[in-house]
Amino acid sequence: MGQSNHNLASLIGSRICHDLISPIGAITNGLELLDMAGGMEGPELELISDSVGNAGARIRFFRIAYGAAGEQMLGRAEVTLVLDDVSRGGRLQLHWSPHEPQSRACVRLAFLAIQCLETAMPYGGNVVAAVEDGRWSVTGTSTKLNVDPALWAGLSAPEALAQVTPAQVQFALMPTVAQDLDRPISTEQADGHITIHF
Structure with missing residues (x-):
């Protein structure tokens, strides 16, 4: 059975993310055990912990954005957990408006839209993903946009x-x-705002 290029790329993305999340989880568990044992404290452990947390969050984000979508539905709690973890300590604040579960395919598009907006917002800002009557809008707001x-x-x-x-x-x-x-x-841009509709 043949695969289109982007379907094959999605399967590769899913495989890479799946294989990477296990060792990241193991490192996180090891750090928790060190913390419980009280054998290691200080800025070094905090730096490792923050880095591992950020890596895990990015991998979960990439798994949705670049992995195979399927027919699965994703609930608000799962999506907001990923977005909160990705935006923690970053320049972008990510907000997820839908309260009902959404198809993984649409969430995938929203995550790709977030990454597009990230390139236009080098100084940070707010990104809001919303859906109304089945039509999505992902809007970035920033004091300074850099749009190619x-x-x-x-x-x-x-x-x-x-x-x-x-x-x-x-x-x-x-x-x-x-x-x-x-x-x-479709896209639209106004002063300090840029939106992707799909």
Whole structure:
């Protein structure tokens, strides 16, 4: 059975994230045991603990954004836990408005949209993901936006997208995933705001 390029990439993403989360969890458990034993304290342990926590959060985020979606539904508690962990100590504050469980495929698109917005908000800000009558909007608000017009045009017209770097791969993947779900993407920008609709 053949696989499309982006489906194959999703399976690879799922596999990598699945294999990485186990050792990250083991390190976290080891740190907890050290803390309970009282054998190690200080800034070194705190630095390791923070780094492992951040790595685990990013892997869980990437697993949803870049992994295979399937038919699974994701509840608000699960999604907000991932977003809270990812934004802890960062420049972006991430807010999840939907209260009802959402399809993993739509959550995946929202996470890819968050990553697109992250590139336009180098100084930080707030990102809100919301859905109304089945139509999603992911809006970034910042005092200073840095929008690359070529990348953003590629979201609604992927054929116009030039080569992307690894840090920009979300701009190439999001339109392909949205097309598979029959969800056209549009964007709008106003002073201090940029929104992705799908």
